[in-house]
Amino acid sequence: MDSNVAIGLGSNLGLSGQTVETALELLEGYEGIRVKKRSHWYRTIPVGPPQPDYINGCAILEVTVSPQSLLETLLEIEKTLGRVRGERWGPRTLDLDLLLFDDLILNTPTLEIPHPRMRDRAFVLVPLAEIAPEWIDPISKKAIAQLLETIDQSGVQKLTLTN
Numbered sequence: 001m002d003s004n005v006a007i008g009l010g011s012n013l014g015l016s017g018q019t020v021e022t023a024l025e026l027l028e029g030y031e032g033i034r035v036k037k038r039s040h041w042y043r044t045i046p047v048g049p050p051q052p053d054y055i056n057g058c059a060i061l062e063v064t065v066s067p068q069s070l071l072e073t074l075l076e077i078e079k080t081l082g083r084v085r086g087e088r089w090g091p092r093t094l095d096l097d098l099l100l101f102d103d104l105i106l107n108t109p110t111l112e113i114p115h116p117r118m119r120d121r122a123f124v125l126v127p128l129a130e131i132a133p134e135w136i137d138p139i140s141k142k143a144i145a146q147l148l149e150t151i152d153q154s155g156v157q158k159l160t161l162t163n
C-alpha cells in the first residue's frame with residue numbers, strides 16, 4: 001500500500017540551491033519512493049544561533065517503504081551531500097526532516113512523527129501549505145493552512161528565480 005509522506009528540506013552552507021535540488025533527484029532514485037509534489041524554494045531567516053539564511057522547501061512523496069526505512073534513506077542522502085553534524089540547530093549543508101506520514105503518530109527514540117517542531121516553524125509551514133494545505137496534523141487535528149494562520153511568516157520569502 002502506498003503512503004503519503006511530507007518532508008522538509010533545508011540548507012544554509014555551500015551551494016544550497018543545488019544541494020536541495022540534488023536531494024530530490026537522489027530520492028527519486030530509491031526503490032519505493034516517488035516525489036509527487038514539490039514546493040517553491042524559499043529564503044528563510046535562521047531560527048536558532050546566528051548563521052547564514054537558509055533555503056527551505058517541502059515535498060510530498062508517495063512511498064511503499066516503512067517510516068524507519070525512509071528515515072534511513074533521508075540520513076543517507078544527508079551524508080552523501082556532505083552534511084557534517086555540528087551544533088544543534090547550527091548551520092548545515094543539508095537537513096531532511098520527515099514531517100508527516102499519512103495520519104500516523106509514532107514515538108521511538110530515533111523517529112518522531114509528526115515532526116515535533118513543525119507546528120512552530122514558518123520555514124516548514126509556508127512551503128508545506130503551498131502543496132498540502134488540507135493535510136490534517138494528527139496531533140493538533142488542525143489543517144496545515146490553519147496552523148499557518150497562527151504563526152509569524154515574516155522571515156520566509158519566496159524565491160522567484162528557481163523552480
Ligand SMILES: Nc1ncnc2c1ncn2[C@@H]1O[C@H](COP(=O)(O)OP(=O)(O)OP(=O)(O)O)[C@@H](O)[C@H]1O
Nearest residue numbers: 088089095096097098099110111112113114115117
Ligand atoms: N521526524 C523526524 N525527521 C527527521 N529526523 C528525526 C525525526 N524524528 C527524530 N529524528 C531524529 O533526529 C535526529 C537528529 O536530527 P537532526 O540532527 O537533523 O536535528 P536538527 O535538524 O538539528 O533539529 P530539528 O529536529 O529541530 O530539525 C535524526 O538522526 C533522527 O534520528
Ligand SMILES: Nc1nc2c(c(=O)[nH]1)N=C(CO)CN2
Nearest residue numbers: 010044045046047054089123
Ligand atoms: N530558517 C531555518 N532555520 C533553521 C532550520 C531551517 O531549515 N531553516 N533548521 C534548523 C535545524 O533543524 C535550525 N534553524
